[in-house]
Amino acid sequence: MEIIKASLTDYKTIYNIAIPVWDATYKTILTQEQMDYMLKLFYSEEAFTEQVSVKGHQFLLAVEGTEYLGFASYEVNYQSETTKLHKLYVLPQAHGKGVGKALVTVVENAARKNINDKLLLNVNRYNPAVHFYLKAGFENKGEDDVDIGNGYLMEDYLMVKQL
Known part of the structure; x- marks a missing residue:
């Protein structure tokens, strides 16, 4: 498996x-309805372009041979010396293969390179991935409800990993 940097052409x-x-x-x-709203909000081509070109998010792809297994996006210096892990998604059939761990490791290394001392992420409180993050060394620092418009809230845990 290889972790590569993605570009706008990888949308x-x-x-x-x-x-x-x-x-x-x-x-x-x-x-x-909420899934459709959020996918459009966060995964339209326009939103992706803004994340990369305006907000400075870096995207990574996990690839094995010709098969893409997952991706991550992150932002260094999000809050002073913090790197924010915005997205980490691994295809269900690739769970248990170390894809998520490999992506987190690359993000951790980018954070360290930029002299960031912690990783920060939000994860839905009911997402089974909470257990993955705890196992990966993240600590639950509390709840964070984010109003994303259209009457929807993202009901998340705020998780932090010291580097």
Whole structure:
């Protein structure tokens, strides 16, 4: 498996990973209407372009041979000496292969290179991935409800990992 840096030209690949991951993860947590709203908000081509070109998010892809297994996005110096892990998605069929761990390791190394001393992320409180993050060394620092418009809230845990 290899972790590579993604670019704007990788939009379709990232989108094609996000859709099945969202379906598997959120179909029992969110309504279909909220999922559709959030996918458009965060995964439209326009939103992706803004994340990369304006907000400075870095995207990574995990690839094995010709098969893409997952992706991550992060932002160094998010809050002073903090790197924010914005997204980490691994296809269900690739769970247990070390994909998530490999992506987190690359983000940790980028954070250290930029003299950031911690990673920060939000994860839905009902997402089974909470256990992955705890095992990876993140600590639950409390709840964070984020109003994303249209009457929807992201009901998350705020998680931090000291580097």
